[in-house]
Amino acid sequence: MDINIRQASLEDCDELYNIRQMPKVMENILSYKNEPKDGIKNKFLNKGQDLWIVAEADDKVVGLIILGVHRNPRKSHVGYLTIIVNSNYHGMGIGSKLMSTVMDIADNNLKLKRLELSVFIENERAINLYKKFGFDIEGIAKRTALRNGIYCDEYNMARLLLD
Ligand SMILES: CC(C)(COP(=O)(O)OP(=O)(O)OC[C@H]1O[C@@H](n2cnc3c(N)ncnc32)[C@H](O)[C@@H]1OP(=O)(O)O)[C@@H](O)C(=O)NCCC(=O)NCCS
Structure with missing residues (x-):
């Protein structure tokens, strides 16, 4: 399967909304049923300045990664990530391709020194993806959000680039 990586545009947002609403995506991010389009x-x-990068396969957008950088000058070496892939395309290497594109940037x-993110502790696939790209678990934040009706904990994960 060919995967094309490019910068996102406004026209991609309807398909990105559809991905956010999919089972196996919605419960793992802070999306919710019928959230405003x-x-x-x-x-x-x-x-x-946030970087929005999408993956295309089969002539449609199937994934998005966002890389933000803290605006406070004392934190300008720190970036944060979020990623989603269409659940019909999970396990096909799209998440890895988006991650490697953004790690390179x-x-x-x-030249960021620290990348950080949070992930529900049940989200094994995402945790494995992040570990594959050098992220470590730094701690647990308790009962941060509802997930399938139950309060859920999140791992804080980070990847450090040391001088
Ligand atoms: C997490 C997510 C982005 C991963 O994208 P993906 O395209 O499925 O990832 P890949 O196919 O590149 O697989 C990446 C790694 O995940 C792990 N993985 C794949 N399938 C897995 C499974 N069934 N169970 C556990 N880990 C799995 C592997 O370590 C894999 O790397 P490898 O193939 O080199 O061994 C995607 O599943 C997703 O969008 N999930 C819902 C939204 C989400 O959870 N976003 C992150 C919120 S913090």
Whole structure:
């Protein structure tokens, strides 16, 4: 399967909304049933310097990774990540391709020293993906959100690039 990686555009937002609403995606992110469709468009329009990269396969958008960088100058070496892949395409290497694209930009272009994210502790696939790209678990945040009606804990994970 050919996977094309490119910068996102406003036109991608409807398909990204559909992905956020999919089973096996929704419960693992902070999406919820029938969330307003404009939400993702507004987020894109207000993304500022954040990097939005999409993956295309079979002539459609099937995944998104967002890399943000803290704006406070004392934290300008720190980036944060979020990623989703269409659940019909899980386990096919799309998440890995998005991650390696963004790791390369973070390390070689932006020269970030720390990347951080949080992930529900039940989300084994995502945790494995992050570990594969050098993220370690730094701690657990308790009962941070509802997931399938139950309060759920999150791992705080980070990847450090040491001088
Ligand atoms: C997490 C997610 C982005 C991974 O994307 P993906 O395209 O499925 O990932 P890949 O196919 O590249 O697999 C990446 C790694 O995940 C792990 N993995 C794959 N399938 C797995 C499974 N069934 N169970 C556990 N781990 C699995 C493997 O370590 C794999 O690497 P490997 O193939 O080199 O061994 C995707 O599953 C997703 O969108 N999930 C729902 C949304 C989500 O959880 N986002 C992250 C919120 S923190």
